[in-house]
Amino acid sequence: MLSGGGEMxxxxxxxxxxxxxxxxIHSWPTSLKVAVGICLQSSFPVAIYWGDDLRxxxxxxxxxxxxxxxxxxxGRPGAEVWSDIWNVxxxxxxxxxxxxxxxxxxxxxxxxxxxxxVEDTHWNYSFTPILGDDGxxxxxxxxxxxxxxxxxxxxxxxxxxEVSDRLRAATERGRSPTDVLETTLAALGGYFxxxxxxxxxxxxxxxxxxxxxxxxxxxxxxxxxxRHDLKDYGVxxxxxxxxxxxxxRDDLDADPELSxxxxxxxxxxxxxxxxxxxxxxxxxxxxxxxxxxxRPRRWRSREIATLRDVVDRMSFAYERALATHRMEQSERRxxxxxxxxAVGFAELDLDGRVVRANESMRRLLGRGDEVQxxxxxxxxxxxxxxxxxxxxxxxxxxxxSFGIEKRYVRPDGSExxxxxxxxxxxxxxxxPGEFFVVTIDVSERREAERLRGLLVAExxxxxxxxxxxxxxxxxxxxxNAVTPQEFETALDARLAALARAHDLLMRETWTAASLGxxxxxxxxxxxxxxEGRVRSQGPTILLxxxxxxxxxxxxxxxxxxxxxxGALSNEEGRVNVSWTVKQSAIDLVWSESGxxxxxxxxxxxxxxxxxERGATQELGGAVTxxxxxxxxxxxxxxPLSQKVMAP
Amino acid sequence: MTxxxxxxxxxxVVEDEAMISMLIEDMLLDCGATxxxxxxxxxxxxxxxxxxxxxxxxLDVNLGGEKSFPIADALTERGVxxxxxxxxxxxxxxxxxxxxxxxxxxxxxxxxxxALAHLAPER
Numbered sequence: 001m002l003s004g005g006g007e008m009x010x011x012x013x014x015x016x017x018x019x020x021x022x023x024x025i026h027s028w029p030t031s032l033k034v035a036v037g038i039c040l041q042s043s044f045p046v047a048i049y050w051g052d053d054l055r056x057x058x059x060x061x062x063x064x065x066x067x068x069x070x071x072x073x074x075g076r077p078g079a080e081v082w083s084d085i086w087n088v089x090x091x092x093x094x095x096x097x098x099x100x101x102x103x104x105x106x107x108x109x110x111x112x113x114x115x116x117x118v119e120d121t122h123w124n125y126s127f128t129p130i131l132g133d134d135g136x137x138x139x140x141x142x143x144x145x146x147x148x149x150x151x152x153x154x155x156x157x158x159x160x161x162e163v164s165d166r167l168r169a170a171t172e173r174g175r176s177p178t179d180v181l182e183t184t185l186a187a188l189g190g191y192f193x194x195x196x197x198x199x200x201x202x203x204x205x206x207x208x209x210x211x212x213x214x215x216x217x218x219x220x221x222x223x224x225x226x227r228h229d230l231k232d233y234g235v236x237x238x239x240x241x242x243x244x245x246x247x248x249r250d251d252l253d254a255d256p257e258l259s260x261x262x263x264x265x266x267x268x269x270x271x272x273x274x275x276x277x278x279x280x281x282x283x284x285x286x287x288x289x290x291x292x293x294x295r296p297r298r299w300r301s302r303e304i305a306t307l308r309d310v311v312d313r314m315s316f317a318y319e320r321a322l323a324t325h326r327m328e329q330s331e332r333r334x335x336x337x338x339x340x341x342a343v344g345f346a347e348l349d350l351d352g353r354v355v356r357a358n359e360s361m362r363r364l365l366g367r368g369d370e371v372q373x374x375x376x377x378x379x380x381x382x383x384x385x386x387x388x389x390x391x392x393x394x395x396x397x398x399x400x401s402f403g404i405e406k407r408y409v410r411p412d413g414s415e416x417x418x419x420x421x422x423x424x425x426x427x428x429x430x431x432p433g434e435f436f437v438v439t440i441d442v443s444e445r446r447e448a449e450r451l452r453g454l455l456v457a458e459x460x461x462x463x464x465x466x467x468x469x470x471x472x473x474x475x476x477x478x479x480n481a482v483t484p485q486e487f488e489t490a491l492d493a494r495l496a497a498l499a500r501a502h503d504l505l506m507r508e509t510w511t512a513a514s515l516g517x518x519x520x521x522x523x524x525x526x527x528x529x530x531e532g533r534v535r536s537q538g539p540t541i542l543l544x545x546x547x548x549x550x551x552x553x554x555x556x557x558x559x560x561x562x563x564x565x566g567a568l569s570n571e572e573g574r575v576n577v578s579w580t581v582k583q584s585a586i587d588l589v590w591s592e593s594g595x596x597x598x599x600x601x602x603x604x605x606x607x608x609x610x611x612e613r614g615a616t617q618e619l620g621g622a623v624t625x626x627x628x629x630x631x632x633x634x635x636x637x638x639p640l641s642q643k644v645m646a647p
Numbered sequence: 648m649t650x651x652x653x654x655x656x657x658x659x660v661v662e663d664e665a666m667i668s669m670l671i672e673d674m675l676l677d678c679g680a681t682x683x684x685x686x687x688x689x690x691x692x693x694x695x696x697x698x699x700x701x702x703x704x705x706l707d708v709n710l711g712g713e714k715s716f717p718i719a720d721a722l723t724e725r726g727v728x729x730x731x732x733x734x735x736x737x738x739x740x741x742x743x744x745x746x747x748x749x750x751x752x753x754x755x756x757x758x759x760x761x762a763l764a765h766l767a768p769e770r
Contacts, residue, residue, distance in 0.1 A: 460734070461709070461734035462734070464734045464751070464752040464753060465664060465667065465734050465752060467752070467753040468664075468666075468667045468670060468752045468753045468754075469664065469666045469667060471670055471753055472666040472667060472669055472670035473666065475670055475673060476669065476670075476673075544711065544712075546663065546664050546711055547711075549664075549666075550664065550665050550666065553666065606669075609669060610665055610666060610669065613665040613668065613669060613685075614665040616687075617663075617665060617668065617684075617685060617686065617687035617691065618663055618664060618665045618668075618687045618711075619687075620687070620688065620691075642711065642712045643711055643712075
């Protein structure tokens with residue numbers, strides 16, 4: 001029975017069977033002897049469970065199955081040897097014994113403790129009843145072999161396909177990049193029957209932050225939020241992770257590298273075994289994926305390879321999802337900008353035709369949807385087209401962006417000045433793409449420039465006319481003066497009057513002066529010290545600048561005369577200036593009273609000439625100057641015109 | 648004053664600002680010319696032209712809002728030469744009278760005399 005039975009034959013022979021229910025070998029029943037003979041002769045793993053407590057006898061090929069329990073297992077009860085899996089195989093054996101019927105299992109999962117770690121193993125095996133002389137089942141003949149590697153391989157293949165499917169779905173448009181992480185971690189958690197897995201990114205050295213985490217939903221605690229320094233969980237492991245090495249720990253509680261404190265940290269998180277796969281870019285780890293188990297376990301090389309594969313796929317998909325997400329956001333931002341901005345945006349094809357134009361651009365062009373497809377050149381003012389063509393041709397040569405100020409002509413014929421910046425976008429394979437045109441309406445600026453030009457010209461005009469006016473004042477003051485003293489006094493007074501008229505006009509920025517203010521200002525120097533003797537009243541009349549200057553000088557001449565010879569030359573004379581409007585003309589009367597007796601002047605002086613010429617030639621009216629003995633009266637009748645306006 | 652170049656010439660003066668027209672009038676009188684006007688508007692000038700023989704004219708371009716071009720056209724029609732007096736910014740608008748001389752304000756009596764001298768008939 002034992003001859004040629006290998007190492008196990010020797011062990012069986014040497015075993016003390018008399019202390020077992022089987023009794024010494026020579027007393028074994030024939031059926032047992034025959035079965036043991038077949039067992040030992042077989043090259044296939046074979047074991048025999050015999051007797052009421054199913055004592056174990058096995059061959060050399062079967063010996064590795066119980067791992068470190070061999071050779072202790074020989075002759076011991078099945079329930080004792082297989083305490084870890086007896087809940088499964090004990091029942092199966094019992095059924096075979098009871099029913100006296102063979103049993104076979106394929107890829108049966110048995111959670112088995114081997115080399116100190118519990119692992120999920122898979123087996124093909126059969127239980128065949130061995131009948132005794134009495135026809136009852138005296139033992140069970142077991143043949144079997146481990147299929148764990150093949151099962152894990154198949155599972156890994158299926159798992160990778162599943163992960164690929166999930167990643168494809170997670171990277172569809174509109175999904176958030178975190179979906180990639182979360183779906184992968186959930187798949188990994190299931191595959192490894194893990195307590196927790198997560199994705200962390202390094203922020204600074206060995207300090208990282210958890211970006212996504214999956215947990216088994218049976219009270220597994222979460223990794224505390226915030227940043228963690230990996231060095232707090234084992235310095236050597238931290239260094240290896242940062243260096244991009246895969247970390248495999250079957251039993252952290254028994255890890256001699258860890259301090260008590262570090263072990264305690266793992267215990268608090270419920271981590272008994274872990275697997276860490278770093279993600280590197282350009283030789284530097286920037287992130288890692290961890291898988292935590294809450295009981296010690298053996299991480300098989302097949303599983304580690306699968307994890308690395310999945311992490312690779314995940315990080316690739318994540319990066320792509322982030323890029324897509326960034327692009328979508330950028331597109332959204334651009335679309336918002338394009339539609340909301342007050343600045344005109346347009347895209348032109350290489351022939352200069354409008355591909356797209358935003359609302360502001362359409363408003364600027366005064367056009368709607370029909371603008372699409374139109375060559376932009378057609379919308380330009382004919383005088384600006386040559387410049388546009390020249391700059392576009394220049395751009396075709398050097399690709400440099402350019403700015404252009406030009407006019408667009410709207411469908412209603414109106415022109416709008418606009419400044420555009422034109423940039424050529426780069427198309428596929430660096431070929432020239434379309435033109436991007438940013439445009440602002442500068443009509444207001446143009447109009448302001450035009451007005452400023454007009455204003456400067458107008459000012460220059462007035463300054464020159466003023467110099468001629470001064471020339472005239474000098475000449476006439478000189479002719480009428482007897483002494484240089486008289487000349488100086490008269491000229492000074494006239495220049496002062498002219499300056500006052502300009503002050504008044506300046507206040508209204510040279511648009512128009514009020515007659516009332518003009519009269520008050522002109523008479524002001526003569527009213528000082530003559531309280532109540534100089535009065536003026538009349539409705540609001542606006543004077544154009546030249547009319548204001550002339551009337552101001554005319555009143556000045558009347559006032560000077562009154563101060564020299566008339567009502568203002570004594571202590572009680574009065575001057576009254578009043579005006580009314582009727583029949584599209586104003587009647588303005590200067591009247592003096594209470595002065596010395598008036599004698600008509602000997603000659604027509606500058607003042608009289610100015611009054612008459614101003615009233616008739618310049619203002620198109622008439623004037624009557626009378627030198628009655630009771631006082632000078634000067635009555636103007638001036639038609640309303642562009643120069644003299646009643647609002 | 649017989650040596651004056653403008654002696655005996657009848658010159659129409661068109662200028663809307665009274666003080667300026669007085670100066671021009673005096674300057675012309677000093678040069679021996681006879682002044683027609685001065686007129687302060689197109690209407691006044693056209694009226695002054697009726698039935699009057701004149702030898703030349705000095706036209707202020709801008710007459711308080713209206714331009715003196717109708718007068719220039721009427722003068723051209725009659726074959727009367729004229730000189731424009733300008734302030735500033737009118738150079739462009741008088742391009743349509745390429746043969747007209749221009750006198751820019753301010754000007755001295757001698758400038759005025761020179762500008763108008765070419766109006767004198769050959770003597």
